[in-house]
Amino acid sequence: MYSKFSIHRFREMLTVFVISLFAILLVTGLIAPSFVQAESKSVGPAVYEIPLKGTVDQSMVTFLERAFSEAEEAHASHIVIVLNTYGGRVDSANEIGELVRAQEIPVTVFVEGKAVSAGTYIALNADYIAMQSGSTIGSAAVVDSNGTLSDNPKTISFWVDQMQEVARLHGRDTNVAAAMVDPRVEIDLTDTLGKVKSVGDVIAISASEALRIGYSDFNVETVVDVLNFHQLGGRDVITITPSAAENVASFLVNPIVSTILLILGFAGLAIELFVPGLGLPGILGGISMGLFFFGSFVSGLAGMETVVLFIVGLILIVLELIVPAFGILGLLGGGAIITGILLASPDWESGLTSIGIALVIAIILVVIVSRTKKGRSVWNKLVLRENLTTEEGFISAESKDSLLGLQGVTVTPLRPAGAALIDNKRVDVVTEGGFIELNRPVVVIKAEGTWVVVREVKENV
Structure with a gap:
């Protein structure tokens, strides 16, 4: 179940990554x-x-x-x-x-x-x-x-x-x-x-x-x-x-346009992570982030290191979907993207302002979408939200309290764990710490949940 989910999510986010990268390369081709x-x-x-x-x-x-x-x-x-x-x-x-x-x-x-x-x-x-x-x-x-x-x-x-x-x-x-x-x-x-x-x-x-x-x-x-x-x-x-690319970049680095791109980028990627199964928000978010870094790169605000940080950040976020890293890879990926954004901004002050505005609006959008869409998310890997009840389809282990005081015969050597035939049923048992041979009579002295402790019955001479 988990592997199928992971493969599906991996393919979905890989599509987001490839489309985003393709969009960057396509527009970059206009730089002549x-x-x-x-x-x-x-x-x-x-x-x-x-x-x-x-x-x-x-x-x-x-x-x-x-x-x-x-x-x-x-x-x-x-x-x-x-x-x-x-x-x-x-x-x-x-x-x-x-x-x-x-x-x-x-x-x-x-x-x-x-x-x-x-x-x-x-x-x-x-x-x-x-x-x-x-x-x-x-x-x-x-x-x-x-x-x-x-x-x-x-x-x-x-x-x-x-x-x-x-x-x-x-x-x-x-x-x-x-x-x-x-x-x-x-x-x-x-x-x-x-x-x-x-x-x-x-x-x-x-x-x-x-x-x-x-x-x-x-x-x-x-x-x-x-x-x-x-x-x-x-x-x-x-x-x-x-050039056409320089004209596009000049438009993209406009403070209003760049902030809108960050809002769409943060919201799209976050929605895809926390409310999976939609696809389009992740693609839109990846393309928006790609356009932001493209504009900064072509206009001279950013160097190749910012593009590398963006790509590494996307890869880490994709890996978060298939590796049980408890959110660590996702946080590292987000940190790489935010660092790249700061480096690609005209100055730290404007960069932090744009990030702050984009994050606030993106969080609001994620909350709205999460309340209207169903589905498990990467976030749910961090918190167990289901109640493991019989009504939910979960079957609890059979209690062994009824075996207390009953006698049986070992069907395997107990070293100290093994099996015994008790009440005509094969039961996994454990001794108090000693060794009991095969076909020896035993009595149940403790039964707590699935834990059954036996003691050898000594024959009277």
Whole structure:
């Protein structure tokens, strides 16, 4: 009975594991780089156009690393970053800034729309800043996950220093950089912009204003205009775009999406363990976890060690179904997956928050499903829940109390255990510790449940 159950559950969870792994490999196959190349004109090294649009996060860092690598291998003459972002993570902006600053190929950031918050810092690291009419730069104050301005003086001071340092690299006004970040800074820009930045505000400037105060080098409308400004109008333009896998990963690492994936992952795997026989929750949970780790891996948040931890965790959970480990393998598997999740998160704080939210909601879902579905679970291996009663089909062992005082004959030697014929029935008996030979008369001196103790009857001489 147990072996059939184990084989069935093993096959079921193995299916979950294989489908999850197949989904990861299928999506990973989309990771091939994507680019569009202009017709070759053979007039010199090409110009590489790299769009950075959307939220500044780790996936943008990984994409830019790949794009820069391709430009370097091709010995590009110039790199144009087309920037349009409302900002994002400070740590990711720092990494992108370092990449831009360290690039030996000249880099122009072309602000096409918005380069606010973290986008401003990225732009200030470039060799040149070009802005499109109607575009904006600035408003780089530090905010928390809820969009509220940070009042942490250390955080504000750090970001002000960073902004001022990159502004100083290219001879830009450091006071303006500070005013873009710190609402406590007051700056008089009457001579250049005809306005005063008051305390409580963070400054944002338009394309024309940026040109007047030296925060852009030239204003143009298209990338072609950027090339003409640099006298590169006859060069090939190779546009690097995110691959399909990178686009998918960028979507998956969104905090809301990643938390939903964790909820589905925890709930699906837990339901499959504690309420077996459904199948679909386990498959959905495995795929959700696989997508979470895939997004983190492709976006650069996680390394191969996190994927290994996830796979090892799934294997341990599957083994829990067929090995009587009393939940130890399941706990180890869950621990491996949670450790992998923490390593695959942008930081420990956000990782713990996502795990906490996902676990609470998953527990609620498991309780709801367990109350509506029947079936034995892995958890029931830890606790005996049935009453071993006759009504439930269990037959208790026959009591031997009625044999007390009766005599019989040994049918095997008692060493000290053996058998005796008592009341015309063969009974398993035991002596008080001594040896009794075959065919010797004995008497029952104790009978407790199934325990029958006999003593040899001595014949009178």
